[in-house]
Amino acid sequence: MINCVIVDDEPLAREGLANYVREVDFLNLSGVCENPLELLPLIDKQVADLVFLDIQMPKMNGIEFLKILQKPPMVIITTAYPSYALEGFQLNVLDYLLKPVTFERFFKAAAKAKDYQKLLTGDSSKQAEDYFFIKCGSKYEKILFDDILYIEGMQNYVSIYTTRGKYITMLSLKSLEEKLPKASFIRAHKSFLAAISKIDGIEGGELFISNSRIPISRNYRDQVITKVVSKRLWDKK
Structure with missing residues (x-):
C-alpha cells in the first residue's frame, strides 16, 4: 500500500x-x-x-x-x-x-x-493481481475476479455479470478468456464463460449460477462435468 x-x-x-x-x-x-x-x-x-x-x-x-x-x-x-x-x-x-x-x-x-x-x-516478486479494469462507455470500471458470476460473449463485446451488477465492454470473449485465471473459470458454451466457484448446480444442459441459467453445449459438457463435479463428487463408493 x-x-x-x-x-x-x-x-x-x-x-x-x-x-x-x-x-x-x-x-x-x-x-x-x-x-x-x-x-x-x-x-x-x-x-x-x-x-x-x-x-x-x-x-x-x-x-x-x-x-x-x-x-x-x-x-x-x-x-x-x-x-x-x-x-x-x-x-x-x-x-x-x-x-x-x-x-x-x-x-x-x-x-x-x-x-x-x-x-x-527490494520487492521484485511478481504478485498475481486479483482484479482488472475495463472501459464501459466513458468510465473505467474495476472488476474483481471473485465478483464475477459469468460472462456472455456477443459479436464485438461481452457482458460481465458480477455480484455488483452487469458491465458491458468492447472485448471479445476469447481475449477475455485468455486473461482470466484458468483454474477459476470454465467455458460452458461458445458464448459463455462461468466462474467455477459460483456454480450452484448442473442439470441437463444448464448451469445454475445465482438466479441465472447458463447453457452447456454438447462440445463442452464432458469438460464441465470433469472440472466442476468429478473431483468433488461424494457418492456411495
Missing part, C-alpha cells in the same frame, strides 16, 4: 485527485494539503510515500519546495503549466501530469509509483 498526499490550492483539483486515489486499491489517501508547508509535518511522520504536487500555489510553489527537501518522497507533479516539465524531471519527479488529469493518465502514473516502490523496497 502506498500512502499518498495531495498538495493543491484548488479545492476542485484536490477533490478530483482524491476521488481518483479512492479508485486505486494500492493507494491510500493519508493527507490533503492546500500548500507545501502543510506537507512538511506529514513527511516528518513518514505518512507520505507519494505526493501529488501542484506547482503554482501561494506562499511557495511546488518546484521551490522540492529544491529545499533533502530526502523527498516519490513525487508526481500535477499542473496546468507544461513549461516546468524539464525542471521537474531534473528534480527526479516520477511523472508530470497536465490538468485536467484523466483517470487513465492518473492510473498510469500511479502504477509507475508502485513499480518504483518495489524497486526501493
Whole structure:
C-alpha cells in the first residue's frame, strides 16, 4: 500500500485527485494539503510515500519546495503549466501530469509509483493481481475476479455479470478468456464463460449460477462435468 498526499490550492483539483486515489486499491489517501508547508509535518511522520504536487500555489510553489527537501518522497507533479516539465524531471519527479488529469493518465502514473516502490523496497516478486479494469462507455470500471458470476460473449463485446451488477465492454470473449485465471473459470458454451466457484448446480444442459441459467453445449459438457463435479463428487463408493 502506498500512502499518498495531495498538495493543491484548488479545492476542485484536490477533490478530483482524491476521488481518483479512492479508485486505486494500492493507494491510500493519508493527507490533503492546500500548500507545501502543510506537507512538511506529514513527511516528518513518514505518512507520505507519494505526493501529488501542484506547482503554482501561494506562499511557495511546488518546484521551490522540492529544491529545499533533502530526502523527498516519490513525487508526481500535477499542473496546468507544461513549461516546468524539464525542471521537474531534473528534480527526479516520477511523472508530470497536465490538468485536467484523466483517470487513465492518473492510473498510469500511479502504477509507475508502485513499480518504483518495489524497486526501493527490494520487492521484485511478481504478485498475481486479483482484479482488472475495463472501459464501459466513458468510465473505467474495476472488476474483481471473485465478483464475477459469468460472462456472455456477443459479436464485438461481452457482458460481465458480477455480484455488483452487469458491465458491458468492447472485448471479445476469447481475449477475455485468455486473461482470466484458468483454474477459476470454465467455458460452458461458445458464448459463455462461468466462474467455477459460483456454480450452484448442473442439470441437463444448464448451469445454475445465482438466479441465472447458463447453457452447456454438447462440445463442452464432458469438460464441465470433469472440472466442476468429478473431483468433488461424494457418492456411495
